[in-house]
Amino acid sequence: MKTARVASIVLSVMILGACAANERQTAKDDGVYKESGNTINRDDRHDLYNRSNNNQNYGFVREVKSPVPDETADFGRGDALDREKTASIISKMTVALPNVLDSSVVVTDAEVLISYKLSETDNKTRFETSDQVKKTAMSVVPRWYHVYVTDDPALKQNVENIGSMDPYSSNKDNAIKDTIRMMKESSPQGRKVSETENENGESKEDRMINSR
Incomplete structure (x- = not known):
């Protein structure tokens, strides 16, 4: 036994x-x-957000507020699997915010650039809306992303031009860097994300790298 x-x-x-x-x-x-021995590294996470390798363009979507209440805001979080779908979700969520009439969103592999049109343009509305738009985008993308916003109509075309590029465009890095600089100069970026990160979610190390 x-x-x-x-x-x-x-x-x-x-x-x-x-x-x-x-x-x-x-x-x-x-x-x-x-x-x-790493389960998932940064490149792997990038692949998770870009399951369709056939389309290497940056995700770009423009959304205009629907005259029918709540119709524009019909979206699903499960759609956020690649840059194009992520841009679509952010765009839909952004135009669902008060005072936002139009939203153009570009999602690269590390940044989100959002240009939007306001129904009211006083300083308080501009600041509060910039904070809402930024936080909306950050709720969708992975934590390593940095988010930049602008309500300056002169920069809308810059954002849309970046949206028509692909990661292999020769001047895309300079175009993104220059547009981000102008967005930060002309538009409020909302409140600091944390004690160690600025309004765009950049740490001190990030800012040193971006300044090179």
Whole structure:
């Protein structure tokens, strides 16, 4: 009786060990686990947000507030799987905010640029709306993203031009950097994100890198 129980325990351990080995091999074959031991690195997270590798363009969507109440705001969080869909969600959420009539959104691999039109342009409305628009975008994108907003109509075309580019455009980095600089100069960016991050979610290290 004792011998049979020992044999049963040994057999169970062997079965569990075989299952675990099989699961590790399957995970490795599926690309979930890397040889470095990291489960998901930044490049992998980038891929999760761009499941369709056939379209390498930046996501760009323009949304105009619908005259029918609540119709424009019909969106689903499960759509946020690539840049185009992420831009669509942010655009829909933005025009659902008070005082926002029009929203153009560009989502790159690290930034969100939003140009919007206001129904009221007093300083208080501009500041509060910029904070709302920024926080709306940050609620959708991964935490490493930086968000930049503008209500300056002169910069709307800049944002739309970036939206027509792809990651391999020769001047896209300079276009993005110059547009971000002008957005920050001409429009409020809302409140600081945290004690260690500025209004756009940039840390001190981020700002040093971006200034190069």
